[in-house]
Amino acid sequence: MKESDFLDSVRALELELFSREFNKWLGNQSDSDKAAFRALRTEVSTYRSQLETNRLRVLADKLIELAPSLEKGTIELQKEIAEMKNFLSAMETLGKVIGLVSRIVTLVA
Amino acid sequence: MRLTIRMILTAQLTGIVLAGCAGAPKSEYTAFAQAGAGYAAAVDKLLTSAGIAQIDSTSWTLVTEKNSSGMDDRTYTAKTKVDRERLIEISRLRVHAKLLAKYFGYLESLATSEAPDKTKAAIEGVIANINKLGLALPSSKAALPAFGQLAVDLKIRAALREELEKRKDVIRKELQVQEELLQELTGDISHALKLEQDAKEQQLVIIPIMSNLPLKDAKGWVATRREVLYMPITVEEVASAGDAARKMREAFEGLLSGEDSIGHINALIIDVESIYNVIDALNS
Numbered sequence: 001m002k003e004s005d006f007l008d009s010v011r012a013l014e015l016e017l018f019s020r021e022f023n024k025w026l027g028n029q030s031d032s033d034k035a036a037f038r039a040l041r042t043e044v045s046t047y048r049s050q051l052e053t054n055r056l057r058v059l060a061d062k063l064i065e066l067a068p069s070l071e072k073g074t075i076e077l078q079k080e081i082a083e084m085k086n087f088l089s090a091m092e093t094l095g096k097v098i099g100l101v102s103r104i105v106t107l108v109a
Numbered sequence: 110m111r112l113t114i115r116m117i118l119t120a121q122l123t124g125i126v127l128a129g130c131a132g133a134p135k136s137e138y139t140a141f142a143q144a145g146a147g148y149a150a151a152v153d154k155l156l157t158s159a160g161i162a163q164i165d166s167t168s169w170t171l172v173t174e175k176n177s178s179g180m181d182d183r184t185y186t187a188k189t190k191v192d193r194e195r196l197i198e199i200s201r202l203r204v205h206a207k208l209l210a211k212y213f214g215y216l217e218s219l220a221t222s223e224a225p226d227k228t229k230a231a232i233e234g235v236i237a238n239i240n241k242l243g244l245a246l247p248s249s250k251a252a253l254p255a256f257g258q259l260a261v262d263l264k265i266r267a268a269l270r271e272e273l274e275k276r277k278d279v280i281r282k283e284l285q286v287q288e289e290l291l292q293e294l295t296g297d298i299s300h301a302l303k304l305e306q307d308a309k310e311q312q313l314v315i316i317p318i319m320s321n322l323p324l325k326d327a328k329g330w331v332a333t334r335r336e337v338l339y340m341p342i343t344v345e346e347v348a349s350a351g352d353a354a355r356k357m358r359e360a361f362e363g364l365l366s367g368e369d370s371i372g373h374i375n376a377l378i379i380d381v382e383s384i385y386n387v388i389d390a391l392n393s
Contacts, residue, residue: 007296008296011134011300015303020310023173031213035178038184041183042174045170049212050191050194056290058291060201060205062286070212071210074213081218084261087264091234
């Protein structure tokens with residue numbers, strides 16, 4: 001049985017233990033039986049939640065392993081963006097310099 | 110001089126054109142980066158909603174417990190402990206989702222960094238001033254600003270392609286784990302909603318209507334019943350939102366192989382919207 005199938009079975013059991021039919025039946029039991037079933041329900045709910053949390057923890061660990069590469073990617077992208085801005089400002093500066101030279105040439109001539 | 114300017118421009122632009130020609134058009138990289146940023150932001154919000162759904166469903170089971178068999182400290186403490194443990198993992202996952210959003214955000218910034226008007230104006234400025242100097246440019250100079258714009262476009266495309274090629278294994282792995290994560294969250298949220306729905310139906314709908322006492326607020330009871338019975342629709346929407354990561358992976362593979370990936374990206378955008386619909390429904 002796969003872990004995900006097992007988790008589904010525990011979920012189904014938990015839903016059954018909190019169903020209206022089960023609660024109606026439980027309402028007619030003695031206080032000691034009520035306490036015993038409450039403990040059982042809590043065990044099932046806690047176990048189901050821990051299983052879900054463990055599965056999320058495994059995925060979080062896998063993703064966190066990838067984080068340094070993504071961090072590196074963001075740094076390199078920032079450099080590329082800066083380079084692109086520099087390229088455009090170099091074009092603007094070139095235009096201004098040529099403009100200035102053309103004025104000087106006109107004045108001299 | 111005329112020959113030198115032509116040679117410089119031609120060599121630079123040819124290099125950029127050759128580098129940028131391979132692979133998907135820039136618009137696809139832009140759309141992918143935007144969809145990726147949207148996806149990561151949606152996952153971050155979905156994680157928060159998953160935490161809330163877990164806590165609310167636990168609270169509703171505690172209410173059911175109290176009304177059916179009573180409550181004790183051991184039960185409350187055990188359930189609160191597992192909720193807190195869940196929130197710790199959700200917090201770790203959210204930190205990573207924010208990093209993913211940041212990565213796609215920069216990818217999007219690079220894809221849209223050329224500011225077309227500014228590029229055109231800069232190139233036109235250079236040409237106008239060269240003309241003032243009396244240095245004759247080829248008669249086709251009118252096309253230069255547009256060609257310059259294309260060159261910048263291709264330069265950006267080449268940079269985007271290079272970045273995605275460099276990090277393709279990491280992104281592939283990331284999207285594969287994201288797919289698993291969305292499946293887990295779908296299962297967790299669906300179960301939390303089902304538990305909550307059953308508990309609400311029992312406590313807010315069935316007990317008051319079955320009681321021998323008259324309803325205190327009949328209109329309120331009707332509204333509550335409608336709200337509780339509508340909850341399964343949200344469960345189905347959660348399942349459909351779970352497809353987003355798979356479509357994201359398909360769009361990425363399409364981009365790398367150079368095939369048309371706009372269809373995948375559009376499908377992804379719809380699924381990202383589904384995630385937001387689920388978040389809205391969970392928060393309402």
